[in-house]
Amino acid sequence: MRDEKQKVVLIGTGFVGMSFAYALLNQNVCNELALIDVNRDKARGEAMDLNHGLAFSGANMRIYEADYDTCKDADIVVICAGVSQKPGEDRPALLQRNTAVFKSIVDPVVASGFSGIFLVATNPVDVMTHVVKTLSGFDSHRVIGTGTTLDTARLRFLLGEYFNIDPKNVHAYVIGEHGESEFVPWSQAMVGTKSVSRIVNDYGDRFKKTDMDEIGAKVKNAAQEIIAAKQSTYYGIGMALVRITKAIFGNENSILTVSSYLDGEYGQSNVYAGVPCVVGRNGVLGQLTLELTDEELSKMQNSCDILRQYYKETNL
Numbered sequence: 535m536r537d538e539k540q541k542v543v544l545i546g547t548g549f550v551g552m553s554f555a556y557a558l559l560n561q562n563v564c565n566e567l568a569l570i571d572v573n574r575d576k577a578r579g580e581a582m583d584l585n586h587g588l589a590f591s592g593a594n595m596r597i598y599e600a601d602y603d604t605c606k607d608a609d610i611v612v613i614c615a616g617v618s619q620k621p622g623e624d625r626p627a628l629l630q631r632n633t634a635v636f637k638s639i640v641d642p643v644v645a646s647g648f649s650g651i652f653l654v655a656t657n658p659v660d661v662m663t664h665v666v667k668t669l670s671g672f673d674s675h676r677v678i679g680t681g682t683t684l685d686t687a688r689l690r691f692l693l694g695e696y697f698n699i700d701p702k703n704v705h706a707y708v709i710g711e712h713g714e715s716e717f718v719p720w721s722q723a724m725v726g727t728k729s730v731s732r733i734v735n736d737y738g739d740r741f742k743k744t745d746m747d748e749i750g751a752k753v754k755n756a757a758q759e760i761i762a763a764k765q766s767t768y769y770g771i772g773m774a775l776v777r778i779t780k781a782i783f784g785n786e787n788s789i790l791t792v793s794s795y796l797d798g799e800y801g802q803s804n805v806y807a808g809v810p811c812v813v814g815r816n817g818v819l820g821q822l823t824l825e826l827t828d829e830e831l832s833k834m835q836n837s838c839d840i841l842r843q844y845y846k847e848t849n850l
């Protein structure tokens with residue numbers, strides 16, 4: 535049993551929220567989990583179902599359905615509420631509907647006296663995270679989105695398969711929008727201590743630049759492929775949310791490509807985008823600024839321009 539209380543409030547007990555909650559329980563990440571949903575029966579049923587697994591888990595966790603007052607002493611409020619994409623729909627198509635949903639969520643969270651960290655998964659995630667920053671008035675280091683953490687995990691998995699190397703030893707990132715304009719800064723991708731550019735250069739007969747481009751495209755299209763096959767994606771993002779939660783509770787100062795507020799980094803400002811950040815107990819401690827090539831910087835500019843335009847469309 536921990537000495538310290540570690541309380542998470544999850545808002546939105548759908549596929550993504552409950553995949554997160556189930557992984558939290560299995561990894562014994564916190565000792566209190568409150569579930570909020572506009573559909574209170576659903577949240578209550580989910581709390582019951584999780585509680586019935588406690589005896590099998592080694593976790594000592596209090597899990598219950600609640601209303602917004604519970605946010606008052608929470609450490610992290612995780613937002614997974616809102617609509618998700620239908621097959622063929624893109625993430626920005628959700629913007630207006632999810633902005634309306636967030637207006638009904640962020641106000642009561644703040645009114646409760648909450649003073650912890652917001653962690654957002656709802657799409658389009660970079661813009662929705664910016665929406666939370668504006669609606670809450672919180673300092674940006676305490677408002678984080680999942681950004682490109684999931685895309686980065688997809689990239690590491692595919693590169694691990696391609697090079698036949700443990701993905702944990704693949705250090706490569708997807709950055710920018712969690713969406714169409716995201717990209718892989720290949721100049722910064724490493725397998726162990728060797729850069730991917732060097733591997734492709736030295737072993738061009740086996741490992742090809744065109745294969746890297748194909749992997750980047752597969753990462754970008756992964757969500758659509760999964761949604762076409764099974765309607766929605768949730769296990770990967772659930773695990774990504776747990777990874778970020780652990781970095782916060784453990785004060786790990788881990789480098790994760792969360793969506794964070796750019797204030798001059800990469801020449802960008804007034805925008806949330808996925809970039810490698812140092813994540814610890816106080817949220818985003820800072821960005822680890824990558825040394826991008828001119829071509830990569832122009833991709834970053836494009837991605838941030840798109841995100842700023844989407845944010846403008848929220849009229850906040």
Ligand SMILES: NC(=O)C1=CN([C@@H]2O[C@H](COP(=O)(O)OP(=O)(O)OC[C@H]3O[C@@H](n4cnc5c(N)ncnc54)[C@H](O)[C@@H]3O)[C@@H](O)[C@H]2O)C=CC1
Binds near residue numbers: 551617639658
């Ligand atoms: N950031 C990422 O990498 C990923 C993000 N997502 C996004 O996560 C979001 C959730 O997806 P799913 O869980 O599959 O959807 P879902 O439809 O299964 O769950 C959404 C939940 O939100 C609740 N909800 C709706 N309005 C609410 C309100 N005003 N207050 C409280 N709760 C409310 C619903 O009752 C429902 O339980 C979507 O926007 C989806 O696009 C999904 C996968 C990956």
Ligand SMILES: CC(=O)C(=O)O
Binds near residue numbers: 625684757767771
């Ligand atoms: C749905 C979504 O954003 C994803 O799986 O990447």
